[in-house]
Amino acid sequence: MSRQSRTRPEGSERSLHQAYDTALLDLDGVVYAGGRAIAHAVESLASARAGGMHLAYVTNNALRTPDAVAEHLGELGIPTEADEVITSAQAVARLIAEQVEPGSKVLVIGGEGLRVALGERGLVPVESADEEGLAAVVQGYGGPDLRWERFAEASYAINRGVPWYVSNTDLTIPSARGIAPGNGAAVEVVRIATGAEPQVAGKPLPPMHRETVLRTGAKRPLVVGDRLDTDIEGAYNGEVDSLLVLTGVTDAAQLVRAEPKYRPTYVDRDLRGLLTGQPEVERAEDGFRCGGWTAVVSGDVLELRGEGDDRLDAIDGLRALCAAAWTRAGDGSCDLDADKALARLGL
Template sequence: MSRQSRTRPSGSERSLHRAYDTALLDLDGVVYAGGLAIAHAVESLGAARAVGMHLAYVTNNALRTPDAVAEHLTELGIPTVADEVITSAQAVARLISERLPAGAKVLVIGGEGLRVALRERGLVPADSADEADLAAVVQGYGGPELPWSRFAEASYAIARGLPWFASNTDLTIPSARGIAPGNGAAVEVVRIATGAEPEVAGKPLPPMHRETILRTGAQRPLVVGDRLDTDIEGAFNGEVDSLLVLTGVTDGAQLLRAEPRHRPTYVDRDLRGMLTGQPEVVAAGEGFRCGAWTAVAGDGALELREDGDGAGEGDPLDGLRALCAAAWSRAGDGTCELDADKALARLGL
């Protein structure tokens, strides 16, 4: 995929699990939410693996170790080994190891995933800002039980001039009960207290993409995610194709307002979209057509028409794809501000 502005979702005659050699899958909001498998995820991933597609799980969540993530996925019915899991903890640990000598001591604000990743790179995790010879601070998601006092420890050390690294800056994270604050929210707490800026490794930034390619060796990767500002932007930055699934934090309205770096190659409901081709979106008069739906960017709103008697028998995802083309083409390199509420309501999205 080039960095040129995408003006419509792409089509694919081949099923995506045959067109790409490796799926780089986000976890939260794509494979599971709140620890429970998302509908159709287990069966879809099994079918993709059965025809030879390599599956790699790429997560900005730095809380758990790859071993723990692999064990969890296996329990859900997705056989996985630790080498198939790539975390932002690994990406940030590599980044720190390239800045500091082996054996350097790093204050950890986060969970076990960060500690294991630091040790893998020859660094020494530390717990207190008062420890001697601290060389840096690293912050990653520590779960809902992370004490407020940990943010104070980070602030004390950073105020002394120590370099500050963050695994990622996702403001939110999906859970079984809804959307919860993510590591980015915790990073904001420390940023407010110190006025400092961390060096960030996770999606959508290059260190995470580099870590993923180094560990998977993917030649034709497809990024599969639910977030525009991490998964899809990360694919854009890495110049690879992407599939957005609507099982996580992104809804139809956000997708239509996406700026160029947040526009996915493909859009589908869930991971079943990996197992099929993708319909073409074509120009049709003043608008764009996909399946039974035609979308037009009107004077103040996005308009949607359906073939036949308009009984709503067309696939709503085709309608959304057509709306994306109308919205993104109107927006160009910007953001579409046309009202889409009525059109999305027709699709039930």
């Protein structure tokens, strides 16, 4: 994939699990939500693996260890080894280890995933800002029970000049009950208290991409995610292809209005998209056509035309809308009114 502005989702004659050697799968909102498997995820991943695709699970959530994530996936019916899980905790631990002395003390604001990752790099996790010789503060998602006093502890150390690192800055995280505050929201609390800026390791930034490539050895990877601002932007930054699934944070309206760095190579409802080819979005006389739908720009409105809506695939209509909107927007974000067109699709 090049960094040239994408103006439409791409097509693929081959199924994606055959066209790419490794799927770099986000977890929250892609494989599971709130601890439960998302519909079609288990069987789709099993089929992709059986078809020869290597599966790697790449998550910005630093709370759990790779062993714990692998165990959870196994309980859901997705057999997984710990070395197939890559977390932002691992990425931020490597980042810190490259900048401090071996055996340095690091104040941890977060969960067990951070502590284990630091230990693997020869660093010493500690709990107090008053530890002598403190070399860094690291902050990651600590779950809903992380106490407010932990943010204060981070602030005390950072205000004394201790370098600050964070696993990721996702503002939200999917849960079984809906969208909840993510680590990025907690990072903002500490930023307000300190005025400092952290070094960030997680998606979409290079440290996470580097960690993933080092651990998987992927030659032709496909990033699979539900977030434009982490998964898809991370693929854009790494110059690799991506598949957006609509099972998590991103909705159809956000996708249509995406600026270039947030535009995925492919889009599908869920992980069944790994097992199929992707239809071409073709230039029509007055717009873009995909699977019986035609999207056109009429003044400042994005319109969708299709006969027999109930027999057409709504995702094809979304692909056509993306092509019309992205072409019109160029290097910017589409400001056309797409509400009625999206309502026709029910997405």
